[in-house]
Amino acid sequence: MEITSGLNDSQYRVYLDKITKSVRDLRSTDIDSHLFVHQMVSISKLLSSLHRKLDKPYPGIDKNAQDPSYFIAAYFDTANIGKAILVYRIVRSLARIILLFDRFYETGNDEYSILAKQVRESLTEFLKAENSVHHLIYSMDYWLKQFSAFWEFEQITKHRIIDNSTFSFSEIRHFNLSKSSDASLVYSKVLDAMLPTFNENVSLILHYNQALLDIQDDWEDIENDIQADMPNIFVMAAVNYVPYDKIKESSPEMIRKVVLSRTNSSEGTLGKLVREINELSKDVPVPNSFRFLQSLSSRYADTMRRTIFTPNF
Secondary structure, X not given: OOOXXXXXXXXXXXXXXXXXXXXXXXXXXXXXXXXXXXXXXXXXXXXHOOOOOOOOOOOXXXXXXXXXXXXXXXXXXXXXXXXHHHHHHHHHHHHHHHHHHHHHHHHOOHHHHHHHHHHHHHHHHHHHOOHHHOOHHHHHHHHHHHHHHHHHHHHHHHHHHHOOOOOOHHXXXXXHHHHOOHXXXXXXXXXXXXXXXXXXXXXXXXXXXXXXXXXXXXXXXXXXXXHOOOOOHHHHHHOOOOOHHHHHHOOHHHHHHHHHOOOOOOOOHHHHHHHHHHHHHHOOOOOHHHOHHHHHHHHHHHHHHHHOOOXXX
């Protein structure tokens, strides 16, 4: 599983020039968070052209593995486009590995596990060819092993939901932050190994941002997660009012209505969780190069206020 693009030199140079211009403009311009996120999306699309697609159309894997935050952080901290591209390729490959194993643990389909191992082997070969990051070959195994404990925790939570257990705010918060800990345990370690002013506070902000994005993903995936009996924090909040077996028995067009009728209030469990994570992110001091990550925290929280908790937020 190659992690290079497959573009010829001329094509690669065109994309690289576009990416370089876009990220330089982003770094040199004082723009609001809405425009910043919009520009991030454009950069993400350009970056994906520099990374060969997965051989098979696995829904959602590549889409969810192309967060440009780590690329932008690397460029803002070093002003080195080559180093930023290297960070992007490593982080995207690690994200693919985790997402593929995540799908394997959800479905039991060995194809996901096999492809995850192929991506991992390809990343190892890629790192061997990059003299400056040889040590990441050995670190990578440690990072991935640390996060792998989450999948056992997820299965335990799944069985508790099926058994009609209820969940406190602390349990829901803990599950969300555990699910998003790949940001701090895996991806941010690449920045730690390669960037001059990175510190653990930056890792904390990246973790909070991933937690907010995971809340958004759970909101979008309610029906699919219930169909597969997979943990979803909106469902975990709703089962305090409606037993899971009753939610499960609801018609497809009613499932979301049943769940959200109990969870989409700004004063409810998830509204409180979004506020708490956003406030925690604001209070963490970080070097100037990484302050944009805190703006993203507020932007992600504001998006959820409008799309999930309106009109009560």
